[in-house]
Amino acid sequence: MVRGLLGKLASRSLSVAGKWQQQQLRRLNIHEYQGAELMSKHGINVPKGVAVGSVEEVRKAMQEVFPNQSEVVVKSQILAGGRGLGTFKSGLKGGVHIVKADQVEDIAGKMLGQILVTKQTGPQGKVVSKVYLAEKFSLVNEMYFAITLDRKSAGPLIIACKKGGTSIEDLAEQHPELIVKVPIDVFTGITDEDAAKVVDGLSPKVADRNASIEQVKKLYELFCKCDCTMLEINPFAETSDNQLVAADAKLNFDDNAAFRQKEIFALRDPTQEDPREVAAAKADLNYIGLDGEIGCMVNGAGLAMATMDIIKLHGGTPANFLDVGGNASENQVVEAFKILTSDEKVKAILVNIFGGIMKCDVIASGIVNAAKQVQLKVPVVVRLEGTNVDQGKRILKESGMTLITAEDLDDAAEKAVKAIAS
Amino acid sequence: MARQAARLIGNLSSRLFCPKQLQQHRNFGSPPPPPAVFVDKNTRVICQGITGKNGTFHTEQAIEYGTKMVGGVTPRKGGTEHLGLPVFNSVAEAKAEAKANASVIYVPPPFAAKAIMEAVEAELDLVVCITEGIPQHDMVRVKAALNKQSKTRLIGPNCPGIIKPGECKIGIMPGYIHKPGRIGIVSRSGTLTYEAVFQTTAVGLGQSTCVGIGGDPFNGTNFVDCLEKFLVDPQTEGIVLIGEIGGTAEEDAAALIKESGTEKPVVAFIAGLTAPPGRRMGHAGAIVSGGKGTAQDKIKTLRAAGVTVVESPAKIGTAMLDVFKQRGLV
Numbered sequence: 001m002v003r004g005l006l007g008k009l010a011s012r013s014l015s016v017a018g019k020w021q022q023q024q025l026r027r028l029n030i031h032e033y034q035g036a037e038l039m040s041k042h043g044i045n046v047p048k049g050v051a052v053g054s055v056e057e058v059r060k061a062m063q064e065v066f067p068n069q070s071e072v073v074v075k076s077q078i079l080a081g082g083r084g085l086g087t088f089k090s091g092l093k094g095g096v097h098i099v100k101a102d103q104v105e106d107i108a109g110k111m112l113g114q115i116l117v118t119k120q121t122g123p124q125g126k127v128v129s130k131v132y133l134a135e136k137f138s139l140v141n142e143m144y145f146a147i148t149l150d151r152k153s154a155g156p157l158i159i160a161c162k163k164g165g166t167s168i169e170d171l172a173e174q175h176p177e178l179i180v181k182v183p184i185d186v187f188t189g190i191t192d193e194d195a196a197k198v199v200d201g202l203s204p205k206v207a208d209r210n211a212s213i214e215q216v217k218k219l220y221e222l223f224c225k226c227d228c229t230m231l232e233i234n235p236f237a238e239t240s241d242n243q244l245v246a247a248d249a250k251l252n253f254d255d256n257a258a259f260r261q262k263e264i265f266a267l268r269d270p271t272q273e274d275p276r277e278v279a280a281a282k283a284d285l286n287y288i289g290l291d292g293e294i295g296c297m298v299n300g301a302g303l304a305m306a307t308m309d310i311i312k313l314h315g316g317t318p319a320n321f322l323d324v325g326g327n328a329s330e331n332q333v334v335e336a337f338k339i340l341t342s343d344e345k346v347k348a349i350l351v352n353i354f355g356g357i358m359k360c361d362v363i364a365s366g367i368v369n370a371a372k373q374v375q376l377k378v379p380v381v382v383r384l385e386g387t388n389v390d391q392g393k394r395i396l397k398e399s400g401m402t403l404i405t406a407e408d409l410d411d412a413a414e415k416a417v418k419a420i421a422s
Numbered sequence: 423m424a425r426q427a428a429r430l431i432g433n434l435s436s437r438l439f440c441p442k443q444l445q446q447h448r449n450f451g452s453p454p455p456p457p458a459v460f461v462d463k464n465t466r467v468i469c470q471g472i473t474g475k476n477g478t479f480h481t482e483q484a485i486e487y488g489t490k491m492v493g494g495v496t497p498r499k500g501g502t503e504h505l506g507l508p509v510f511n512s513v514a515e516a517k518a519e520a521k522a523n524a525s526v527i528y529v530p531p532p533f534a535a536k537a538i539m540e541a542v543e544a545e546l547d548l549v550v551c552i553t554e555g556i557p558q559h560d561m562v563r564v565k566a567a568l569n570k571q572s573k574t575r576l577i578g579p580n581c582p583g584i585i586k587p588g589e590c591k592i593g594i595m596p597g598y599i600h601k602p603g604r605i606g607i608v609s610r611s612g613t614l615t616y617e618a619v620f621q622t623t624a625v626g627l628g629q630s631t632c633v634g635i636g637g638d639p640f641n642g643t644n645f646v647d648c649l650e651k652f653l654v655d656p657q658t659e660g661i662v663l664i665g666e667i668g669g670t671a672e673e674d675a676a677a678l679i680k681e682s683g684t685e686k687p688v689v690a691f692i693a694g695l696t697a698p699p700g701r702r703m704g705h706a707g708a709i710v711s712g713g714k715g716t717a718q719d720k721i722k723t724l725r726a727a728g729v730t731v732v733e734s735p736a737k738i739g740t741a742m743l744d745v746f747k748q749r750g751l752v
Binding site: 154186187312386 | 476480531532554555556557558559562563565566569582594595596599609610611612613614615616617620637639640664666667669670691693694695696697698733734735736737
């Protein structure tokens with residue numbers, strides 16, 4: 001429901017001077033319950049909730065955490081939006097249910113271990129390993145809150161709107177003046193004045209103003225401390241007992257900060273990711289799985305994107321994006337080759353290397369070694385240029401491998417597409 | 423954005439109409455004129471991270487190419503020698519002793535932002551940061567610091583560097599594919615730039631200066647900064663711009679090109695037409711989300727500004743040659 005909302009908001013509220021840069025979605029996504037735990041650790045009010053992975057845990061949670069609740073919200077935990085309107089492959093409709101306390105065990109049992117298909121998961125759906133049992137409380141008011149790293153102001157930007165919820169996109173289009181933006185100076189940090197401006201933008205009806213200011217400051221601290229690239233809370237709600245609560249949150253984290261955010265990156269759930277991408281991440285490769293027939297191995301993200309583009313131009317379909325980067329070792333090249341050859345859809349492989357930091361002889365040795373380790377069933381087109389190109393070409397020639405060599409990008413793409421046809 | 427373009431146009435026109443200012447530098451003993459596009463044969467370069475694997479390899483290459491490498495910085499190794507160059511403990515020392523005015527940074531991500539700041543505090547003219555993977559929160563602070571001063575320019579991070587063929591190579595690009603010539607190249611990508619270089623060399627046009635601005639969302643130099651220089655550099659007769667999905671740098675560039683009314687041919691290629699929405703394609707900055715930052719939008723905007731946008735990355739060189747022929751420049 002809230003996924004991509006910020007991006008949509010950004011694209012709606014445009015003016016020549018205040019054109020928004022669109023925000024990035026980072027690779028690391030965490031589950032709703034993990035986000036709630038993280039926020040709670042940082043002093044932010046979140047609904048009472050507990051994540052459970054089995055029916056026994058459900059029973060325990062109901063006794064210990066919700067002994068007196070008449071109703072509880074049972075939410076499937078998958079890394080995709082559209083849960084409410086999704087359908088389980090087993091037939092159960094809806095990934096989020098509000099049920100009476102005595103029905104919780106039953107409905108949770110029907111969700112756990114099942115596959116939920118939503119608009120955002122694709123037809124294959126995602127497995128529900130955990131459900132989140134959350135407090136049901138009555139919301140007096142729903143507001144919108146987000147923090148991002150804004151490219152235009154080259155710094156953190158807090159966005160607040162007094163009306164949140166699902167119709168926020170329409171609101172942003174019709175009433176852009178209701179969207180309050182507060183840039184924060186990175187050196188000063190968030191001042192009381194900044195936080196007050198945000199709270200004025202949120203315009204809570206019943207929540208204590210000072211307490212709200214503190215919540216805003218804590219959210220900003222979390223954003224910085226955890227290397228978030230985006231933090232979106234929709235709805236940021238007021239409850240009937242005058243509390244400001246982050247009822248649903250989406251947090252994205254900077255992959256580049258993994259080395260100093262070990263705890264957060266340990267939250268990564270590989271069951272929610274494409275297995276090819278999990279294997280690639282293990283080998284420290286930059287890989288995105290697609291649906292086509294020509295597997296690509298390229299050095300450099302721009303060149304990798306361009307290689308996908310030119311394959312399409314010649315009538316082929318790229319099977320993946322893969323950037324081996326500048327510092328790839330021979331081992332990584334072998335791993336990359338293994339991932340490409342293990343993809344059943346791949347009918348030909350295109351290696352396009354223009355060596356700068358990457359050395360052509362390293363790539364060549366990697367290809368030769370990989371070919372020895374895997375059963376090479378598909379044609380391989382290789383185009384090498386740049387640092388140590390002569391050594392690279394010689395290594396390939398002396399290997400005796402059947403390779404199709406290409407001179408430039410056009411030639412390489414054409415040959416790859418032809419290789420599939422033949 | 424329009425205000426920024428107007429300011430740059432004002433800058434350009436004051437330079438075009440005040441050529442006398444150039445004469446002031448021709449006195450005997452005074453420093454050489456500043457480079458047309460950030461670097462030239464007079465640039466004196468130190469390497470931060472010189473004793474590391476990448477620092478060593480690329481400093482060797484730079485020396486071989488003819489770049490004026492004058493020293494390196496590795497904390498705690500000051501006083502030693504590496505590759506025949508003096509090593510210093512700090513940028514400030516290196517600047518003072520070796521009279522350096524530029525630095526190239528090959529330092530791992532956890533320490534790279536600090537290395538950039540050290541160079542900025544030492545007031546070098548130019549810092550080129552090659553490192554990929556610097557946390558965005560770090561770069562946001564670096565950018566905020568850069569915006570508070572005007573002495574030091576940062577190129578990068580996550581970039582291949584900058585080269586003036588035949589004069590100065592700062593970065594990881596393979597020198598041999600370049601040829602001194604007439605085309606200015608500015609790009610967000612590293613290896614895709616080499617394609618453009620290879621092609622412009624192959625068609626006989628060569629390059630004046632090539633700047634890799636890098637793929638990060640928070641960087642020191644953008645398209646408009648380079649275009650501003652290219653537009654008034656007499657050696658640059660044509661410009662190649664290589665962009666990709668994400669952000670609005672290409673749109674800002676299109677606005678500047680349009681308002682400048684330049685007659686220099688501009689050829690562009692935008693990578694990522696086939697990129698799936700919502701996924702980060704390698705570069706931190708390359709993302710399409712919320713329908714904005716798409717390759718289609720950028721291509722449309724650039725074409726409206728009179729830029730020749732090629733569909734195939736293999737046609738950059740030939741497209742430039744065609745335009746040169748049409749305009750009677752070859």
